[in-house]
Amino acid sequence: MNRTFSQKIKCFVTSWEMVLLCLLVAECVIFGAANPKFLKPALLFNSMNDFMSICIISLFVTFVMITGGIDIQAGSIVGLTSIIIGVTWQDYGCNIWVSVLIAVAAAALCGALSGFFIAYCGVQAMVVTLGGQFLYAGVALLVSNLASTASYQGISGFPEDFRVLAKTKFFGIVPSQLVVFLILVVIAYILLHRTKYGRKIFLVGVNPEAASYSGINYKRVIMSTYVLSAISASIAGIVLTSYLGSAKSDLGSNFTLNIITAVVLGGTLSTGGKGNVIGTALASMVIGLLRFGLPLCFKIGTQYLDIPVGILLLAVVLGRAAAGHPRIVNLKARLKRSKPA
Amino acid sequence: MKKILKARELSSFLFLVVLFLIVGILNPSFLTAGNIIACFNDSVVYIIVSVGMAFAIFIGEIDVSVGANLGFTATVVGCMLRDGQNWAVAFLTGILIGAAIGLFNGWGVAVMNVPSLIFTLGTNGVMRGMMYVYTGGAWVENLPAEFKQLYTMPLAGSITVSFTVTAVIVVVVHLLLKHTKRGRYFIAVGDNPAGATLVGIPAVRTKVVAYVVCGIFAAVSGIVFSSRVGFVTATSGNGYEMKAVAACVLGGISLSGGVGSVIGASIGAVIMASISRLLVFMELGSTYDNTITGVMLLAIVVVDALMQRRTAEMNRRQRLAARTGSADFGKGGNA
Structure with a gap:
């Protein structure tokens, strides 16, 4: 690193993450002004329990999108994980931690299956994960039929040491979900930006052919990203089950739009090759606070929340497309030239 | 003759026949004319939405907003009919809404070059929210009885008028696509966008038109949907986008664009629509759907x-x- 400190600062201030950080602050200010309750630490931290699963999943869906793929099955894996934990624990008498392990393994298997079809059979990621969404949601429903309780009721009554997982509050206020998320941010950051594996992911996203010529097993790299995102979905499923105290097969079924928006808003190119974990983490927080603040401060029903999130997604992709549009790029170049040096 | 045998639609059709036969072997009471005709009659909504989706897929893109488009149109048209509005006005409004959504999608995808899945996913979220805004989450009920009968009106025997009209539309669209110059643009653009541009096909305009057509078909299916179900809820049309894509794929349309026909999409739609009925006859229940x-x-x-x-x-x-x-x-x- 031969950049000076001030250059680094300048680089950081003009970066996209800075914009997201400003957005986050702006949200706090606006919502706080509209309803001072919003800024109560206890309430704010508590609200995070409701959207942390989205944040957790989007971290690793970032990996998938950097390779140029897309993952719309993650939401259904959340439900599958949850119901597997419930059924293996309640109806097959497993230890709760064994059920958790089984659920993670099952999720990894689902991710591997989709990843295999995408990487080794060359089917478009979108179609495979679309089929996966149906399949895993369907399997979750079938698994829930094995339970002795009706599926709409969910399975509850988990042992205390499992519930503690999401109930613990560090320093009496920071929910453990946030801690799990922060740990995962660090892991994802190191994995993507500080290891060889991470460089491979980027290279595969930029140009898979070049990657394969330089000796990278790009198929394995692509497949592994789907396994990772499925595992992250299972972690979200575990945390969510623990938090709600009940296992249901349809948990996470409406996550897709939020996850994709978080990843795209975080600065990941949907065509692959560019993206970063910090951006996604910040963007997912922006969306989470939006989903918490709008109903609290502006009395907007939770059913309407897809509108702001959808508009956000459209605005970001359109803005980015406009910035890269030949006419705008020409205009920018002309402006630069016309400016006296 | 050879051409017919090689056609991709044929394998889908054979798949449908085999599917029916397998269920027939497992449960002989399925193989009656009434059941099979009912399978076709029930698939009208799916057929229309899949034919629209086929246009988006022909050009090598996708439109996952058709489900919300269908639901929103059904809501608006349903409300207008309930309030005693003229039918023609209501239908026209619905179709215009669908076309507008399609135009917006087409603009984003073709003109602004946004990846189609992401752009239409955003539109989907917005339109789904708009459904809540429009009705406040309430059901749209008490549609006029004549409107509800429209869907089940018989033509001859148990074949309904709605199915016949749909079938005629599909055939006409198929002929237009295969035998007119502008119809062939869609396939050409999907097959090789750069090549199509080089030979003078307006690729961007063709893509926008494909999305508008897709939106219009989704809107029409929304109208048919409200006639068939008789009420519209805030979640109506959820998941139809996925089923339509599945129908197109089952019908032999390649998702990389440029291959397939709307006949194939319709056959795929019949398969998709029949699954739940077939499951009942296989005594599996709808949880396997x-x-x-x-x-x-x-x-x-x-x-x-x-x-x-x-x-x-x-x-x-x-x-x-x-x-x-x-x-x-x-x-x-x-x-």
Whole structure:
């Protein structure tokens, strides 16, 4: 690193993450002004329990999108994980931690299956994960039929040491979900930006052919990203089950739009090759606070929340497309030239 | 004759027949004329939405906002009919809404070059929210009885007018696509966008038109949906986008664009619509619906991808053989 400190600062201030950080602050200010309750630490931290699963999943869906793929099955894996934990624990008498392990393994298997079809059979990621969404949601429903309780009721009554997982509050206020998320941010950051594996992911996203010529097993790299995102979905499923105290097969079924928006808003190119974990983490927080603040401060029903999130997604992709549009790029170049040096 | 045999729609049709026969063997009471006609009658909504989706897929893109489009149109048209509005006005409004949504999608995808899945996913979220805004989450009920009868009105025997009209529309669209210059633009653009532009086809305009057509078909299916179900809830049309994509794939339309026909899409739609009925006859219950759909979708796309890779490999070999002059691999090749 031969950049000076001030250059680094300048680089950081003009970066996209800075914009997201400003957005986050702006949200706090606006919502706080509209309803001072919003800024109560206890309430704010508590609200995070409701959207942390989205944040957790989007971290690793970032990996998938950097390779140029897309993952719309993650939401259904959340439900599958949850119901597997419930059924293996309640109806097959497993230890709760064994059920958790089984659920993670099952999720990894689902991710591997989709990843295999995408990487080794060359089917478009979108179609495979679309089929996966149906399949895993369907399997979750079938698994829930094995339970002795009706599926709409969910399975509850988990042992205390499992519930503690999401109930613990560090320093009496920071929910453990946030801690799990922060740990995962660090892991994802190191994995993507500080290891060889991470460089491979980027290279595969930029140009898979070049990657394969330089000796990278790009198929394995692509497949592994789907396994990772499925595992992250299972972690979200575990945390969510623990938090709600009940296992249901349809948990996470409406996550897709939020996850994709978080990843795209975080600065990941949907065509692959560019993206970063910090951006996604910040963007997912922006969306989470939006989903918490709008109903609290502006009395907007939770059913309407897809509108702001959808508009956000459209605005970001359109803005980015406009910035890269030949006419705008020409205009920018002309402006630069016309400016006296 | 050979052309018919090679057609991709035929394999989908055979798949449908085999599916019916298997269920018939497992449960002989399924194989009655009434049941089979009912399978076709029930698939009208799916057929219309899938034909629209086929246009988006022909050009190598996708439109996952058709579900919300369908639901929103059904809501608006439903409200207008309930309030005693003129039918023609209501239908026209619905179709205009669909066209507007399609135009917006087409603009984002074709003009602004946003990846289609992401753009239409955003539109989907917005429109789904708009449904809540429009009704406040309430059901749209008390549609006029004549309107509800429209869907089940019989033509001859148990064949309904709605199915017949749909079938005629599909055939007309198919002929327009295959035998008019502008119709062939869609396939050309999807097959090779750069090449299509080079030979003077307005690629961007064709893509926008494809999205508008897709939106209009989604809107029409929304109207049919409200006639068929008789009420519209805030979640109506959820998941139809996925089923429409699945129907297109089952019908032999390649998701990389440029291959397939709307007849195939319709056959795929009949398969998709029949699954729940078939499951009942197999005594499996509707909980298997999603699983079976997922398995079929995955199986078909994987097989399709493997077959395509094989043909590509064969073509490459053929070209290579033609170039080196060896006659082992069929003369000429199909460059």
